[in-house]
Amino acid sequence: MTKHTTSMGGAMLLALALASFPAPARGAIPGVEGPSFSLTARAGFVSTPEGGSIYSWGYADGAGLMQYPGPSLLVDEGDVVTVTLSNELPVNVSIVFPGQQGVTALGGVPGALTSEVEPGGTPVTYQFTAARPGTYQYFTGTDTQLGVEMGLVGALIVRSATAGWAYGHADGAYDREFLVLETEMDPIIHELVETGRIAEVDFTAYRPVYWFLNGRSAPDTMVPAGAQWFPHQPYSCMPMSHPGDRLLVRLINAGRGLHPFHTHGQHMRIIAQDGRLLESAPGAGADLSFLRFTTTVAPGGTEDAIYSWTGDNLGWDVYGHRPGDPLEPGEYALDHGKPFPVIMPDPKDLEPGPYYAGSPFLGVAGYRPPVAGTSPNAHAGYVFMWHSHKEYEMVNNDTPPGGMMTMLIVEHPDVPVMEM
Amino acid sequence: MTRANNEKGRYRMNATNRHLGALLAALAVVVAAGPARAAISAQCPADTDGMDTDGDGNAGNDNVCRHLIASDGYADMADGRLLYVFGFSEILSGEPLDMAVMNHTLSANAPAPTMAFREGQRVYLTLSNAGFMVRPDLFDPHSVHWHGFPNAAPIFDGMPDSTVTIKMDASQPYFYSVVDPGTYLYHCHVEATEHIQMGMVGQLYVQPKQNMLPAGTVLGSFTHRRGQKYGYNDGDGSSRYDVEVALQLDSFDPDFHDASESVQPLPFALMEDRYFLINGRGYPDTVRRGPMPNSFDGQLSQKIDAQVRARRGQRVLLRLSNLSVTEHFTVTLQGIPMHVVGEDARLLRGPTGLDLSYDTTSVTLGGGETADVILDTTGVVPGTYFLYTTNLNFLSNDAEDNGGMMTEVVILG
Amino acid sequence: MKKYHAATVRSASLAPALALLLGSAAGCATGDEGDPQTRAALTSVFVYLRAEAFTKTMPDGRDVVMWGYAQDSAFGAHDGVLSSPGPVIELQADTTRLTVQLENNLDVPTSLVIDGLRQSLPAVRHPDGRVRSFTREASPGNVAPVTYVYSVLRPGTFLYKTGTSPQVQVQMGLLGAVRRPSAAGEAYAGRAFDDELLLVYSEVDPELHDAVAGGQYGPGLAVTSTIKYVPQYFLVNGEDVMSGAYDVDPSLAGRRLLVRFVNGGLRSHVPLFLQADVLALAEDGFPYKYPTKRTAVLMPAGKTADVLFTVPASGAKLLYDRMF
Numbered sequence A: 001m002t003k004h005t006t007s008m009g010g011a012m013l014l015a016l017a018l019a020s021f022p023a024p025a026r027g028a029i030p031g032v033e034g035p036s037f038s039l040t041a042r043a044g045f046v047s048t049p050e051g052g053s054i055y056s057w058g059y060a061d062g063a064g065l066m067q068y069p070g071p072s073l074l075v076d077e078g079d080v081v082t083v084t085l086s087n088e089l090p091v092n093v094s095i096v097f098p099g100q101q102g103v104t105a106l107g108g109v110p111g112a113l114t115s116e117v118e119p120g121g122t123p124v125t126y127q128f129t130a131a132r133p134g135t136y137q138y139f140t141g142t143d144t145q146l147g148v149e150m151g152l153v154g155a156l157i158v159r160s161a162t163a164g165w166a167y168g169h170a171d172g173a174y175d176r177e178f179l180v181l182e183t184e185m186d187p188i189i190h191e192l193v194e195t196g197r198i199a200e201v202d203f204t205a206y207r208p209v210y211w212f213l214n215g216r217s218a219p220d221t222m223v224p225a226g227a228q229w230f231p232h233q234p235y236s237c238m239p240m241s242h243p244g245d246r247l248l249v250r251l252i253n254a255g256r257g258l259h260p261f262h263t264h265g266q267h268m269r270i271i272a273q274d275g276r277l278l279e280s281a282p283g284a285g286a287d288l289s290f291l292r293f294t295t296t297v298a299p300g301g302t303e304d305a306i307y308s309w310t311g312d313n314l315g316w317d318v319y320g321h322r323p324g325d326p327l328e329p330g331e332y333a334l335d336h337g338k339p340f341p342v343i344m345p346d347p348k349d350l351e352p353g354p355y356y357a358g359s360p361f362l363g364v365a366g367y368r369p370p371v372a373g374t375s376p377n378a379h380a381g382y383v384f385m386w387h388s389h390k391e392y393e394m395v396n397n398d399t400p401p402g403g404m405m406t407m408l409i410v411e412h413p414d415v416p417v418m419e420m
Numbered sequence B: 001m002t003r004a005n006n007e008k009g010r011y012r013m014n015a016t017n018r019h020l021g022a023l024l025a026a027l028a029v030v031v032a033a034g035p036a037r038a039a040i041s042a043q044c045p046a047d048t049d050g051m052d053t054d055g056d057g058n059a060g061n062d063n064v065c066r067h068l069i070a071s072d073g074y075a076d077m078a079d080g081r082l083l084y085v086f087g088f089s090e091i092l093s094g095e096p097l098d099m100a101v102m103n104h105t106l107s108a109n110a111p112a113p114t115m116a117f118r119e120g121q122r123v124y125l126t127l128s129n130a131g132f133m134v135r136p137d138l139f140d141p142h143s144v145h146w147h148g149f150p151n152a153a154p155i156f157d158g159m160p161d162s163t164v165t166i167k168m169d170a171s172q173p174y175f176y177s178v179v180d181p182g183t184y185l186y187h188c189h190v191e192a193t194e195h196i197q198m199g200m201v202g203q204l205y206v207q208p209k210q211n212m213l214p215a216g217t218v219l220g221s222f223t224h225r226r227g228q229k230y231g232y233n234d235g236d237g238s239s240r241y242d243v244e245v246a247l248q249l250d251s252f253d254p255d256f257h258d259a260s261e262s263v264q265p266l267p268f269a270l271m272e273d274r275y276f277l278i279n280g281r282g283y284p285d286t287v288r289r290g291p292m293p294n295s296f297d298g299q300l301s302q303k304i305d306a307q308v309r310a311r312r313g314q315r316v317l318l319r320l321s322n323l324s325v326t327e328h329f330t331v332t333l334q335g336i337p338m339h340v341v342g343e344d345a346r347l348l349r350g351p352t353g354l355d356l357s358y359d360t361t362s363v364t365l366g367g368g369e370t371a372d373v374i375l376d377t378t379g380v381v382p383g384t385y386f387l388y389t390t391n392l393n394f395l396s397n398d399a400e401d402n403g404g405m406m407t408e409v410v411i412l413g
Numbered sequence C: 001m002k003k004y005h006a007a008t009v010r011s012a013s014l015a016p017a018l019a020l021l022l023g024s025a026a027g028c029a030t031g032d033e034g035d036p037q038t039r040a041a042l043t044s045v046f047v048y049l050r051a052e053a054f055t056k057t058m059p060d061g062r063d064v065v066m067w068g069y070a071q072d073s074a075f076g077a078h079d080g081v082l083s084s085p086g087p088v089i090e091l092q093a094d095t096t097r098l099t100v101q102l103e104n105n106l107d108v109p110t111s112l113v114i115d116g117l118r119q120s121l122p123a124v125r126h127p128d129g130r131v132r133s134f135t136r137e138a139s140p141g142n143v144a145p146v147t148y149v150y151s152v153l154r155p156g157t158f159l160y161k162t163g164t165s166p167q168v169q170v171q172m173g174l175l176g177a178v179r180r181p182s183a184a185g186e187a188y189a190g191r192a193f194d195d196e197l198l199l200v201y202s203e204v205d206p207e208l209h210d211a212v213a214g215g216q217y218g219p220g221l222a223v224t225s226t227i228k229y230v231p232q233y234f235l236v237n238g239e240d241v242m243s244g245a246y247d248v249d250p251s252l253a254g255r256r257l258l259v260r261f262v263n264g265g266l267r268s269h270v271p272l273f274l275q276a277d278v279l280a281l282a283e284d285g286f287p288y289k290y291p292t293k294r295t296a297v298l299m300p301a302g303k304t305a306d307v308l309f310t311v312p313a314s315g316a317k318l319l320y321d322r323m324f
Helices: A005-019 A144-150 A187-194 B003-032 B097-103 B192-197 B254-261 C206-213
Strands: A036-047 A053-061 A073-076 A080-087 A104-106 A124-129 A134-139 A153-159 A176-185 A210-213 A247-253 A260-263 A268-273 A290-292 A294-296 A302-307 A350-352 A382-388 A405-410 B063-076 B082-090 B115-118 B122-129 B145-147 B164-166 B171-177 B182-187 B201-207 B243-252 B275-278 B308-311 B315-322 B329-333 B338-343 B358-360 B362-365 B369-376 B383-389 B406-412 C044-057 C063-072 C097-104 C131-133 C146-150 C156-161 C175-180 C186-188 C195-204 C233-236 C245-248 C256-263 C272-274 C278-283 C286-294 C304-310 C316-319
Touching: A053 A144, A053 A187, A073 A080, A134 A144, A134 A247, A134 A302, A144 A187, A153 A176, A153 A247, A176 A187, A268 C286, B082 B254, B122 B164, B164 B171, B182 B192, B182 B315, B182 B369, B192 B254, B201 B243, B201 B315, B243 B254, B243 B308, B308 B315, B315 B362, B338 B362, B358 C286, B362 B369, C063 C206, C156 C256, C156 C304, C175 C195, C175 C256, C186 C278, C186 C304
Parallel strands: A036 A080, A073 A153, A176 A247, B063 B122, B115 B201, B243 B315, B308 B406, C044 C097, C195 C256
Antiparallel strands: A036 A053, A080 A124, A104 A124, A134 A153, A176 A210, A247 A302, A260 A294, A260 A382, A268 A290, A268 A302, A350 B164, A382 A405, B063 B082, B122 B171, B145 B182, B182 B201, B243 B275, B315 B369, B329 B362, B329 B383, B338 B358, B338 B369, B383 B406, C044 C063, C097 C146, C156 C175, C195 C233, C245 C316, C256 C304, C272 C316, C278 C286, C278 C304
8 A cells, every 4th residue: 555645635736826826818728829930859857746857858849948748839710820840859850740641851861751840950940731720749750759758759739720620520628628639758768868868768678667648747737727837848737627528638649558548537538539520421521430438549640539427317416416506517317406416425434535625426515534734626526537548557657646647627617727 | 497487387386375274264254254243225115106207108117126245255267366355245135144244255246247227217326345255354345336427416426425334244235227328347445456356356237228119100200119228318210239248348457356365465556467358257268158267166157258149130239348457449440330329328429419429440448447339230141250359469468479368259140 | 861771572473482381380280270281271381480689780880689480491400590670471362271380489478469350369477467478478498389270261471470468579689571462463352462472670879779678678677668669760671760751663564553550550651642642441351331542541559551553654752751
């Protein structure tokens, strides 16, 4: 057994404190607006929750700090996208854009997959038309094995011409969108690279022990985006929702391994793979979409999922209403006023989690046995873990829990949803 | 004599000492624990709503009560190595609850008792915590996570961060109004990496109401006959089966289990599974029919074999799931193609009704993924066929060859 | 440091005469397969495979003993070339029967299965009751061929492999591909192609190869199981190029390219396309009812996949393995 609730709770508190600042409008994925980008490959250090610091490579936004993952490139359908890449690393780098066609590369030196920038060499400008909306990734096309491991990956999001639709069809309509970008790291490789011993890197002994969502390991996934003590990891991964909201989850496997990603609380409807709506014919909508409670995205691939927790059909009233109370917006009427079905044990027999608000009901705080600190779940939301179900990936090196994990908070309809 | 064998010999000595210690500890506690210690209870309300929600024609039997108790115990790997495990066992109806902790000491099942429910049932599941006999230094709470339950509420989801979990010598009720048929799975979610690696996993599936249709009901071009069963409410008989077999893939790292047993730091970063299991057993134990006693105290801790038996012409529903914390597994059935009709407890059908079921030779599942596979044995020559992982290096029980993730499918004439 | 793979794109319109014996009865009646003259119809394909060890020098200079197959002109002819993966078994759209006759020049029993095809499998067991072979075996140095007949064939791409101790023998190299079009220039009904590429993936753990080839594998020996499998060479069509990419030349622009993937390895691999996305037609020779577009193709161990795309003006790149 490993005691973790205290440290986890601490991080949550931190998250809460920061999140109480005014937040931008709902559901935008932070990134860099296009259609023209200037990226620089450079080195930096990735922080891990147990205090580690891992030498890494990444793409920086212009003269900014190296980022892990690289800046999320945000463009609109039909944009002519240009990405100019400079290189401050000791090896050649490049960028490839799976899912994009007609990508041209100007400058640099020829490489196996595309033109490359030599260390300190003249930049390469990649250009393509973002012809189709969707979720994509980019990564280095130069020694991809080492480059991806070192951190040269990022998300490319092509927004649909119709605001609020992921694709050109109402089946991709969403209320809030979130990025979930999976990666992993083997720190031994990073140490060898840091100390100039690239030739000694042996991928047959590859053994990742850190696992990331949007470049952070849990519980850091739940610290707000842009927190200043993560200078190289600006993106959080903390989905928030009201009951019935349609969350667009843009899943990207930017790493090299297979991660079975499980969403507590509800299935995901997988509506697109690799930036293509799952449709039987153009305009048919996502008629080939399917439901998953755990999904494994192919490395190098992407999936778009719609997740919507409604609380329907549980056989009891999740709000704890009495029969005469008014309905909440979108409440499942057939369960309205139905009593909680069991008698909970004496609190002394129960171990409360840091997010437990003291009652079974959504938005209702109750008696919460004293534990270290107060609950970060201040509004008694419903909290659901989203995580890799390859559970040894829910560990930060030798320390559980952590890794490829975050929490969704579904807030009561009366509670404003904060952007984290 | 090789290095591997020397290691094995040394292990056996250590193991004997450890296990002996555990047995002595168990005896000591059994002596010390009186009935007053056990605060085990269960809630099982009668079904009095007058409605027949499960469609079986009986309005008074829709409430289903099950009672699990968490403890530790032992399980044998197919090479004879005894592993310390955590797990669930079941308190059966009529068992004296005041004796339950004592009676279920060191009673962990690997895997846990299978939970098979019917759509329309209301499940009252009680989880009690008997503690760890071999690890009295631990006071771990436990939970049940019904993995994939739609619209779960945290209070019954078992995810410890967002709810309450049950401490030792106490009991917690879970409630599920069972709406969606399909193949799920369950496990303890407390200290998930550790508790799942240690064996707190089980199978869970829900049979559809379509099974309850009156004989002669027409479903499209298909006519339901009495006794026919289906994986889902498919509306066309496409998930019909004659024989249902649930096979759960899993894997164990013996070093992790040994470290736990001997109160050593747990090797999370170095975790590397070396036993590859179907229903908690490696081949050939997978085809050893019926419950299997462990070599520690003879308890039937590995109750579920993995052999599939059907008559030629029958349709077999394989409920496949994976709860490994380290590996995706790909499994194939040599000589008989698979037809996948469901994934993650949902019929493979698009939102407008398009049939997304597919034929394949193998199915790949990561931890926490499930698939429903129909085997059509029409025209299959009677005999024994082999279901095994195509990750062929896992056809071993650690250092022993010809084992691992394999079982046999016997087609009778 | 990227290596380019030497595999050639095969043009369907120029489909070469298959290096297989079509319809040759060659006097190999097995007694239970009917009259040899009847079987000699043009819809029958006979293949003579010989399993045997050979040594392959890897790019780093290390010699590794492989087990592979050669395709001979007749049983005992020994005129074929050993390779791993073994020769592609080419079936025609009208092939209704495949007969493989196996000669075993290894020092252990071996056998042949084709994944994904319905077949009756008389298993062979170890003395302790565990299965040793999924089907009947050819003894070492067999003087008469062991015959495997497949009469339920369908279009598609398939993996053939040893059915004996597959955990040992497949990773030693006893694997290969079978392909059958639905018509000339057509992969599956309505899925025409102009050019075709077949890529067979496999992996080599040289330590395990050394142990097996050196008599150090087995109970009581240095290596007792395949549990410690650490591949160091990652082969596509037998060459250690999986770290690289395949270049689909712009000169093929506008042509429909069928890529058949076969994963004979023990691990998953993910081919990734750049500058194009592809229509996933089928897995294991089973066409999808509703093919969808992909750029990354997850290929678990033992899986086959067929994808089709029209080569864009830029050409395309195929990163052999995004998991590499």
